[in-house]
Amino acid sequence: MRLAMIGLGRMGGNMARRLARAGIEVVGFNRSHEAAEKLAAEExxxxxxxxxEAAVAAxxxxxxxxxxxxxxxxTEETLNRLGELLAPGDVVVDGGNANYHDSQRRGALLAEKGIGFADAGTSGGVWGLENGYCMMVGATAETFAAIEPAIRxxxxxxxxxxxHVxxxxxxxxxxMVHNGIEYGMMQSLAEGLALLEGKQEFDLDLAEVSEIWRHGSVVRSWLLDLTAEALKEDQKLEAIAPYVADSGEGRWTAMEAIDQxxxxxxxxxxxxxxxxxxxxxxxxxxxxxxxxxxxGGHAIKKSG
Structure with a gap:
């Protein structure tokens, strides 16, 4: 099998490497060409x-x-360009974190041109190269058959x-729902460990507690594994700002819950x-x- 991987960032680059090591020929394109050259030099x-255009021509x-x-x-701009470059029978896979409404719309537009479309929900993060990626694919049976070797x-x-979900x-x-669940699991672990850390009279070793939870407990999980590793390095976490970003999928999940x-x-x-x-x-x-x-006349703490 031979395919083009467009976007060679943290996820795309490692996915291209995993495909290449499985014997699939990968044509790599990235806006910063150095990433594509690095991939080609390594694999x-x-x-x-x-x-x-060169990726399609290859x-x-x-x-x-x-x-x-x-x-x-x-993603939108690239898909529009591919709609002009590809031909009936070709297939486009979107493995990024797109809104599923956008994926439905994009799939319908490409189908009008005879181009197959698959939306591949991808989980695994930076560990996917070594451990593999969890793949949740939406597509017609024909389109999925064309990409199944890559999914495997x-x-x-x-x-x-x-x-093929x-x-x-x-x-x-x-x-999207997977990521919503992930938000909840992360929040629960963080709150529980914060409670343990706050009970100063017990002087609990959070690295030790999180490590023992990893074995046999009902809360054991990969998220707990990663948390335990982080706490082994630094329990104070003073170098980390208390700012947690959201990628967008948590918002989409909350809105879907409201819609349903x-x-x-x-x-x-x-x-x-x-x-x-x-x-x-x-x-x-x-x-x-x-x-x-x-x-109530309660005192106000002045800023600064």
Whole structure:
């Protein structure tokens, strides 16, 4: 199999490497050409090209072009260009974190030109090169068959960690909910460990506690594994700012829960806690302090 990987950042670059090491020929293109050249220098099954047009030209029909680009404009613009460069029978895979509504729309537009489209929800982070990626794919049966060898190569195993979960849109929808769950799990672990750290009279060793939880407990998980490793290095975490970014999928999950009328308080509150960490102005809390002072004469702590 031969495919083009467009976008060779932290995820795309490692995915290209895993594919190449599985014997799949990879044509790599990245806006910063150095990343493509580095890939080609490291992997015998990979080549670097300077443009999107060159990536398409390097493939034999039917062509498979895999995108690992940021959601939004970069993906939209590239898909529009591919719609002009590709031909009926070719396939485009979007492995980034796109909104599933966008994936449904994009799939329909490409289908009008006879071009197959697959939305591949991808989980595994920076560890995917070594451990494999969990792949959740939305596509027609015909399109999925065209990319199945690549999905098997990327997954943790040929028989596990991947599935053709449904039609176009289903892959990114499944990954969206996956990320919402991830938000809730992370928040719960962080809150629990903060409670342990706050009980100063017990002088608990958080690295020790998180390590013993990894073995036999009902809360053991990969997230706990990563947390335990971080705490071994530094329990104080004083060098890390208390700011937690959100990538967008937590927002989409909360909005989907509202649209469906399904209660999802844990995932939604975990998202709201991330917003709270990002509030550098603290205007809400300033107002609360002003209100308490106004109705009850409670003291206000002056800033600065």
């Amino acid at each position: 015998p099954n990979a080549t670097a090209v300077p443009t999107l 493939l034999d029909a039917p062509r498979v072009v895999w995108l690992m680009l940021p959601a939004g404009a970069p 190569a990327l997954a943790p195993g040929e028989d596990r960690g991947w599935a 449904g039609p176009v849109g289903a892959g990114h929808f499944t990954k 009328g399904i209660a999802a308080p844990v995932m939604t509150l975990a998202l709201q806690m991330r917003f709270a960490s990002q509030d550098e102005r603290g205007y809400t809390n300033r107002l609360l302090a002003a209100m308490r002072n106004a109705f």
